[in-house]
Amino acid sequence: MTYRNPVLDADWSDPDVVRVGDDFYLTASSFSRAPGLPLLHSRDLVNWTLVGHALERLEPAAEFRTPRHDCGVWAPSLRHHDDRFWIFWGDPDQGIFQVNAPAIRGPWTRPHLVKEGKGLIDPCPLWDDETGEAYLVHAWAKSRAGVKNRLTGHRMHPAGTSVLDEGKLIVDGDRIPGWFTLEGPKLYRHDGWFWILAPAGGVETGWQGAFRARDFFGPYEERIVLEQRDTDVNGPHQGGWVRTPSGEDWFLHFQQRGAYGRVVHLQPMRWDDVDGWPVIGDDGAPVREHRLPDLPPQPPAAPATDDDFPGGRFGRQWQWTANPQVGWATHHSGDGLRLACVRTADAHDLRRLPHVLTQRLPGVPSAVEVELTLHGEEPGARAGLAVLGDAFSWIGLQRGSDGDVHLVHRFAEAVALGAPPTPSGQWGKERDADHPRLAPGGRARLRIEIGAGARCRFAYDVGDGLRPSGPVFAATPWRWVGALLGLFALAPAGPGHAGAASFDAFRISPL
Known part of the structure; x- marks a missing residue:
C-alpha cells in the first residue's frame, strides 16, 4: 500500500x-x-x-x-x-x-x-x-x-x-x-x-x-x-x-x-x-x-471543510482575520451561520476587515458553494463569499438605496510593492466584475469553481438556475500566506445595528 x-x-x-x-x-x-x-x-x-x-x-x-x-x-x-x-x-x-x-x-x-x-x-x-x-x-x-x-x-x-x-x-x-x-x-x-x-x-x-x-x-x-x-x-x-x-x-x-x-x-x-x-x-x-509508514491502517481522513453551522456555531476549520469581538456571530437554536453586518469605514476593502471568517483554499480543483440570505435593511449592507489574498474577489448580496437586494460580484486588484497609495489605501480599489441584478427575497446560492492555477470562476442562483458571473479571477497569495476563502457581512459606518446575514450549507467538493 x-x-x-x-x-x-x-x-x-x-x-x-x-x-x-x-x-x-x-x-x-x-x-x-x-x-x-x-x-x-x-x-x-x-x-x-x-x-x-x-x-x-x-x-x-x-x-x-x-x-x-x-x-x-x-x-x-x-x-x-x-x-x-x-x-x-x-x-x-x-x-x-x-x-x-x-x-x-x-x-x-x-x-x-x-x-x-x-x-x-x-x-x-x-x-x-x-x-x-x-x-x-x-x-x-x-x-x-x-x-x-x-x-x-x-x-x-x-x-x-x-x-x-x-x-x-x-x-x-x-x-x-x-x-x-x-x-x-x-x-x-x-x-x-x-x-x-x-x-x-x-x-x-x-x-x-x-x-x-x-x-x-x-x-x-x-x-x-x-x-x-x-x-x-x-x-x-x-x-x-x-x-x-x-x-x-x-x-x-x-x-x-x-x-x-x-x-x-x-x-x-x-x-x-x-x-x-x-x-x-x-x-x-x-x-x-x-x-505507507509501518503503522496500523487508518480510514481516510482530512481536515474538515464542509459546515452546516449547527446552532450558529462554526467548525474548527474557520478563523477570523484578527482577534474576534463579541457579537460578530450569533448562536441560535437552528442550523446556519448568522453574521452581524458589522459597520465599518473600510466597507470596500475586505483585506482590512477583522470580521471575515476564513478557511484555507483547497489545493485541488474544487467547487465551493454556500447559501446566503441577507437580512440587513440598511442601504449598503452586504454579505458574500470571497477569495481573499493580495487581490480579492467576492460574490454576494447587497441592499440598494431603492430597498431591493441585488446580486453583486466585485473584485480588487493588488497594487505592486512600492506603488503610491490609492484613494482606498494601500491596495487597489474595489470594482464591479459583473452587472448587479435583483435577488428576489434577498436569497442566493453562491458558487466558486477553483480550477488549475487557482483560477476562479464565479456563479450564482437567485431562483432561476445557476448562472456564471464575471471574468475568471486568478487567486493570489499574501506575502507568506496562501489565498483564503471567506464569509463576511458588513454595512457602511453609522449609528445603530445594521442587521445580519445567514449562511447555510457550506460545501467544498472536488471538480
Whole structure:
C-alpha cells in the first residue's frame, strides 16, 4: 500500500510534528488569524484531522484588533516534555512566545514572552535528557532585525520561561558557500550529536539542510539532505522529523504553491550507516508516492471543510482575520451561520476587515458553494463569499438605496510593492466584475469553481438556475500566506445595528 504527496493539500505552513505514544500531532503557522496555532492529529502520518487550536487570541491584543496578514505567529515548534505539550513561536515584531498544556486539546496557557526583541523568529527548544540542560535556537528576520541567514543559540530555563544568556551565533550561513536565507531550525539530540534541521535558499527554490555538533554551541558541520533535483516539487524544505514506535523515521515538510500556500509532504528518512547523516526522500530527492509508514491502517481522513453551522456555531476549520469581538456571530437554536453586518469605514476593502471568517483554499480543483440570505435593511449592507489574498474577489448580496437586494460580484486588484497609495489605501480599489441584478427575497446560492492555477470562476442562483458571473479571477497569495476563502457581512459606518446575514450549507467538493 502506498500514499501520495502532498498529505495535506492546503496551506498548513511551516509544519512541525511530534509523537506521543501511538499518536502524532502537527502544528503550523497561523499568522494573524484567530484562533491560531492549529492542532492536527494522525495515527499513520498520512490521514490528518484538525482537533483544535492552541491560541485562542493573539497578544498583545491591541496589536491584532485589525488584520496583519503576514505578521503574528511564524513557524512554531511543537514538543512534548515533562508530560506537557509545548509550542514555541516567533512573532517578528514582539519576540519569542510559548504556550503549554497537559493535553493536546488543552487547556493551553496564555502566551508567555520567553525572549523579547525584533526579528526573532522560528524558535525551537530542546530539553536534553543526556545533560539535563535546556536549550533554545532561533533564526532572524532581516525585515525587523537587519540580519538574516544565521542561527542563534541560548541556554534556556528548564521551565521554558526565559533564556539564561545573551545568545551565541552558532551557525553563520554567510560563511557557507551558496547558502542564503537560513531559517526554520528544528533542534534534536541523536546518536550523541546535537542536530539542527534547517532550510535555506528561500521558500520557492530552497533546500533542507542538516547541521551537527558534539556541543550545542558548535562548531557545526553541514550537509544538504533534501532538494528538488529533477522532480516537480520546488523548494522542498522546513519541517520536522518524527520516529514511529517501530523505529521508522519520517520527515514532514512544506512545498510553496503560490495561491495555494504551503502544502505538506511526507518523506521517508533514514540515518546513513556509514557517516551517520540523515537521508531524506529518495536519496535526497522528494518522493511523490511511497509505501505507507509501518503503522496500523487508518480510514481516510482530512481536515474538515464542509459546515452546516449547527446552532450558529462554526467548525474548527474557520478563523477570523484578527482577534474576534463579541457579537460578530450569533448562536441560535437552528442550523446556519448568522453574521452581524458589522459597520465599518473600510466597507470596500475586505483585506482590512477583522470580521471575515476564513478557511484555507483547497489545493485541488474544487467547487465551493454556500447559501446566503441577507437580512440587513440598511442601504449598503452586504454579505458574500470571497477569495481573499493580495487581490480579492467576492460574490454576494447587497441592499440598494431603492430597498431591493441585488446580486453583486466585485473584485480588487493588488497594487505592486512600492506603488503610491490609492484613494482606498494601500491596495487597489474595489470594482464591479459583473452587472448587479435583483435577488428576489434577498436569497442566493453562491458558487466558486477553483480550477488549475487557482483560477476562479464565479456563479450564482437567485431562483432561476445557476448562472456564471464575471471574468475568471486568478487567486493570489499574501506575502507568506496562501489565498483564503471567506464569509463576511458588513454595512457602511453609522449609528445603530445594521442587521445580519445567514449562511447555510457550506460545501467544498472536488471538480
